[in-house]
Amino acid sequence: xxxxxxxxxxxxxxxxxxxxxxxxxxxxxxxxxxxxxxxxxxxxxxxxxxxxxxxxxxxxxxxxxxxxxxxxxxxxxxxxxxxxxxxxxxxxxxxxxxxxxxxxxxxxxxxxxxxxxxxxxxxxxxxxxxxxxxxxxxxxxxxxxxxxxxxxxxxxxxxxxxxxxxxxxxxxxxxxxxxxxxxxxxxxxxxxxxxxxxxxxxxxxxxxxxxxxxxxxxxxxxxxxxxxxxxxxxxxxxxxxxxxxxxxxxxxxxxxxxxxxxxxxxxxxxxxxxxxxxxxxxxxxxxxxxxxxx
Amino acid sequence: xxxxxxxxxxxxxxxxxxxxxxxxxxxxxxxxxxxxxxxxxxxxxxxxxxxxxxxxxxxxxxxxxxxxxxxxxxxxxxxxxxxxxxxxxxxxxxxxxxxxxxxxxxxxxxxxxxxxxxxxxxxxxxxxxxxxxxxxxxxxxxxxxxxxxxxxxxxxxxxxxxxxxxxxxxxxxxxxxxxxxxxxxxxxxxxxxxxxxxxxxxxxxxxxxxxxxxxxxxxxxxxxxxxxxxxxxxxxxxxxxxxxxxxxxxxxxxxxxxxxxxxxxxxxxxxxxxxxxxxxxxxxxxxxxxxxxxxxxxxxxxx
Numbered sequence: 001x002x003x004x005x006x007x008x009x010x011x012x013x014x015x016x017x018x019x020x021x022x023x024x025x026x027x028x029x030x031x032x033x034x035x036x037x038x039x040x041x042x043x044x045x046x047x048x049x050x051x052x053x054x055x056x057x058x059x060x061x062x063x064x065x066x067x068x069x070x071x072x073x074x075x076x077x078x079x080x081x082x083x084x085x086x087x088x089x090x091x092x093x094x095x096x097x098x099x100x101x102x103x104x105x106x107x108x109x110x111x112x113x114x115x116x117x118x119x120x121x122x123x124x125x126x127x128x129x130x131x132x133x134x135x136x137x138x139x140x141x142x143x144x145x146x147x148x149x150x151x152x153x154x155x156x157x158x159x160x161x162x163x164x165x166x167x168x169x170x171x172x173x174x175x176x177x178x179x180x181x182x183x184x185x186x187x188x189x190x191x192x193x194x195x196x197x198x199x200x201x202x203x204x205x206x207x208x209x210x211x212x213x214x215x216x217x218x219x220x221x222x223x224x225x226x227x228x229x230x231x232x233x234x235x236x237x238x239x240x241x242x243x244x245x246x247x248x249x250x251x252x253x254x255x256x257x258x259x260x261x262x263x264x265x266x267x268x269x270x271x272x273x274x275x276x277x278x279x280x281x282x283x284x285x286x287x288x289x290x291x292x293x294x
Numbered sequence: 295x296x297x298x299x300x301x302x303x304x305x306x307x308x309x310x311x312x313x314x315x316x317x318x319x320x321x322x323x324x325x326x327x328x329x330x331x332x333x334x335x336x337x338x339x340x341x342x343x344x345x346x347x348x349x350x351x352x353x354x355x356x357x358x359x360x361x362x363x364x365x366x367x368x369x370x371x372x373x374x375x376x377x378x379x380x381x382x383x384x385x386x387x388x389x390x391x392x393x394x395x396x397x398x399x400x401x402x403x404x405x406x407x408x409x410x411x412x413x414x415x416x417x418x419x420x421x422x423x424x425x426x427x428x429x430x431x432x433x434x435x436x437x438x439x440x441x442x443x444x445x446x447x448x449x450x451x452x453x454x455x456x457x458x459x460x461x462x463x464x465x466x467x468x469x470x471x472x473x474x475x476x477x478x479x480x481x482x483x484x485x486x487x488x489x490x491x492x493x494x495x496x497x498x499x500x501x502x503x504x505x506x507x508x509x510x511x512x513x514x515x516x517x518x519x520x521x522x523x524x525x526x527x528x529x530x531x532x533x534x535x536x537x538x539x540x541x542x543x544x545x546x547x548x549x550x551x552x553x554x555x556x557x558x559x560x561x562x563x564x565x566x567x568x569x570x571x572x573x574x575x576x577x578x579x580x581x582x583x584x585x586x587x588x589x590x591x592x593x594x595x596x597x
Contacts, residue, residue, distance in 0.1 A: 062499035190486050210518045211483040239507075241491065241514045242563075242572045249563035274507075277572050278365070281563045 005176065009194070010035050011183045013154050015116060018147040020176035022161040022169055022199040026059070030035075031159060031195075033120055033180040034060015035077070036156055038067065045116040046109035047078040048102070050086045052125065064275065076112060079105060083125065087139065093126070095138030102146050106153060119143065119155040124163055133168035140175060156180055161198075185219045188212070193219045201231030201262070207239040217247055231288060235265035245274070254285035265290035296406045298428075298437035298450075299419045304336055307419060310441050311382055311433045312340045314417055318380030319347055323415070326370065326381040328353045333384065333419070345542035357385045360401035361574040364408055365559045371412045387429050396463055397579065399432035404557045406436060417441070420445040435459055457553045464550070468583055468592060471542060475533040480543070483521050485514055488530060495532050496539055501597045509541065509595040512573035512580065516543045519569070523549060524589065538578065539595045546588035556580075 010032045013019055015017070023029040037058060040047050049058060055073040058080070062068060072078040087098040102119065109117045123141060126132040140157055147155045157176075161169055173179070185202070186193040191212045192205040202223055208216055223230055232248070234240075251259045260283055266274070271292055274282065301307040311327075315337070318325040328351045329336060338345040357363055371379050383405075385398055402418065409416055420433050434440070434452040436459060442448070454462070478491045489510050496506045513530075520528045525547030532541050556570035574580050579594040 190484070207486055207489070209483070209485045209489075209514055210522070211485070239510060239514075241518065242511060242569045243515075243518065246563040246568060261344075269504065272504060273508065273511060273572075273576065276575050277563075278369075278559070281560070282567075283562060 005173065005179045007179045007181055009049065009183045010156075010180050011039065013156070013178070013180060015152050015154050016150055017178050018144045018155045018176065019178040019180035020159070021156055021158040021180050022164065022173065023158060024161055025200075028182060028195075028197045029160070030060035030182055032060075033058065033156065033158065034064040035183055036118060036120065037061060037069070038065045039259065040116075040118040041069065041072055041077060043116070044114070045118055046114035047072075048105045048109070048117060048119045049078070049080045050098075050101075050119070050121040051080060052082050052122075053080070055080050055246075064199075066089065081105070092232065093135055093141050095135065098139045099142035099146065104144065106146065110152075112285055115152060117153045119147070119153060121155070121157045123157060124157070124160040127159055127163035133165070133171060136168070137171060137175065139173060144175070153188075185222070186212075186215045188215075191215070193267060195223060196231065196233060199231040199262070200225065200228050201233065203233040203236075205236040208237070208244040209239070209241045210243055213243055213247060216244060220247070220252070229260075229262050231262045231264055232241075232268065233264050234270065235290070237267065237270070240270060242277075249282035249284050260284045260286050262286045262288040263291075264288035268292065295415045295439070296409055296437055297417050297439040297441055299417050299441040300422050300433070300510050301419060303420045304333075306536065307333060307421075308336060308340055311337060311417065314415075315341065315348060315380070315382065316344060318415065319344055321378075321380075323378045323380035324370075324374035325349065325354045326351070326379060326383075328356050329382060329384045329419070330354065330386060337382075340397060344427055353384050353386050357398070359578070360397050360404075361557060361571070363401065364405055364557060365575065367405060368408055368559045371409070375412075379409075379416075381414065381416045382419065383416055384419040387425050392428070393579075395426070395428055395432075396466065399429070399436065400460055400557075401458040402432060402436040403454070404569070405552055406438075407456045407554055408558055459592060460554060460557070464582060464584075468590065471531050471540075472533055472535075475531045478530040478532075480521060480528040480530055481526070482519055483518070484554050485517050485521075488517050489514060491530065492532060496597075499534060499539060499597050501595070502540060505595055505597070509575035509593065510537070512577045512593055512595075513541045513543070515569045515573040516541075516580070516593060518546065519549075520545050520589075521549070534597070535594075538596050540592060540594055542590055542592040544588060544590045548586075549582075550584040551582060551590045 021032055028212045037047050055069050055078060056062060069078055073080060086101045087093050089097045106117055126135050143155050143157060147153045182195050184192050190206050191208055194203045196203050202219060207276045248261055263285055299310050315325055318372050326349045330353050347438055434450060435454045437450060439455045440448050440450045463538050476495060480488055492510060492513055520543050524545035528545040551570055555567035560568045560571055577593050577595045581592045583590045
């Protein structure tokens with residue numbers, strides 16, 4: 001069944017959303033999950049994590065938000081359920097059991113007087129096992145039936161995409177309406193900058209002018225990596241002033257330590273401007289995908 | 295070396311142009327002739343087989359936009375290096391408005407500066423039968439040497455250095471904005487509302503999206519400059535004149551771009567003047583006027 005996906009930053013997830021994250025990099029997982037759990041705790045919501053790790057070591061909390069959530073686990077605000085407790089029945093992994101576990105936990109949360117519940121499930125361990133993709137699809141389906149009709153539960157199911165076959169990734173992706181991504185690095189209503197992981201870089205949406213140059217330079221510096229290319233996804237960039245093009249040009253060589261910036265999917269208007277001004281005047285820029293000219 | 299050749303007939307033209315081009319071929323220069331079709335035919339005829347070593351460009355296709363033409367010549371000079379450029383460059387003056395003629399006069403002054411650094415040898419032919427007095431005077435002021443009915447150039451006493459010529463053009467008064475134009479007070483570095491203001495008026499007049507985007511970039515550049523360096527109040531005015539949309543940014547400070555910055559192509563996007571030059575390249579015309587009343591920058595773009 002093919003469904004159309006929408007991509008939403010983790011901060012915009014709402015009850016009833018069952019979102020999917022096939023992360024390309026531990027930093028991506030850390031940001032999405034860390035922000036999800038942190039905001040939930042901050043808002044007084046119940047957190048349920050189906051994962052084989054200690055509360056303290058849940059992704060993104062100690063590292064990104066500098067918080068040890070052990071006290072929250074001890075106080076019952078956060079439950080970590082190992083997979084063998086969550087879905088094992090008679091020695092076998094059973095998605096149906098997953099549904100029962102979640103139902104029980106959600107009821108417990110409501111008894112504890114929580115209004116809202118956030119669920120995370122890390123399925124990476126199953127990805128490489130025989131029958132793993134079917135199991136993941138099964139679990140996912142169970143989560144969906146709990147969350148979809150709900151007005152108080154939000155869920156993120158994740159997997160490390162490096163452990164999955166392309167076929168499995170496609171199948172899992174297509175069963176989710178909502179794909180979750182990291183929160184933007186910057187969003188002022190006119191310009192939105194979001195980190196990207198495959199390829200590594202930034203996605204620019206909206207308009208960049210001099211009021212936003214500092215924010216742009218700052219985020220560019222933060223993604224600069226001496227070991228890899230930095231990509232700028234420009235498909236939804238409606239306007240970019242000459243000063244910002246300047247920032248992408250020569251200074252970019254310094255920032256990315258000689259690797260330069262790869263521009264993907266510039267608008268035809270932007271291509272025209274770069275061409276009129278002369279591509280060679282921007283030594284730090286390389287053409288990526290979606291250029292009409294060579 | 296930048297010379298003007300004033301000719302009154304085809305023979306005068308050829309007797310100076312042909313030896314000039316042949317000398318260039320002999321010295322392994324890159325030889326370029328940007329001339330009107332009639333003159334091209336005459337040259338090819340006289341050059342015989344040599345004509346195959348000369349790059350011919352129709353001047354009617356080449357002289358469309360002064361700042362872009364300078365950039366195009368600059369690209370040629372860079373492209374043929376380390377060979378030297380030797381060019382016959384005949385702008386066309388027919389059918390130009392007074393404003394256009396004035397701006398092409400400025401072009402002739404500035405292109406001097408562009409060529410001189412590279413050691414290019416250039417002769418600009420002017421057809422005495424066809425050009426106006428204004429153009430003739432401009433010719434005299436923009437070319438250090440004149441060839442008039444002879445091969446040996448005379449030094450031209452009316453020659454004005456490019457910076458001075460350029461400043462003079464910028465002293466000519468701008469026509470006033472019509473009464474009742476749309477005005478917008480620019481109060482912050484966030485120029486999103488300014489762009490929306492211009493977009494609304496441009497799309498109402500059905501400006502093509504490509505022209506509109508170029509205009510927005512240029513106008514944004516001018517407005518950014520005013521906000522960063524100008525003195526408030528800073529005001530944007532937008533109106534239609536003939537087939538063009540005019541956007542003017544005015545403030546009460548005094549700013550005038552130094553020398554020829556903004557007309558000559560910069561090395562890279564990081565060079566000084568890149569913003570103003572980029573803006574000039576993208577629209578039909580940018581005029582800067584600075585005086586005791588403040589600074590006005592007027593952008594003209596075809597609808």
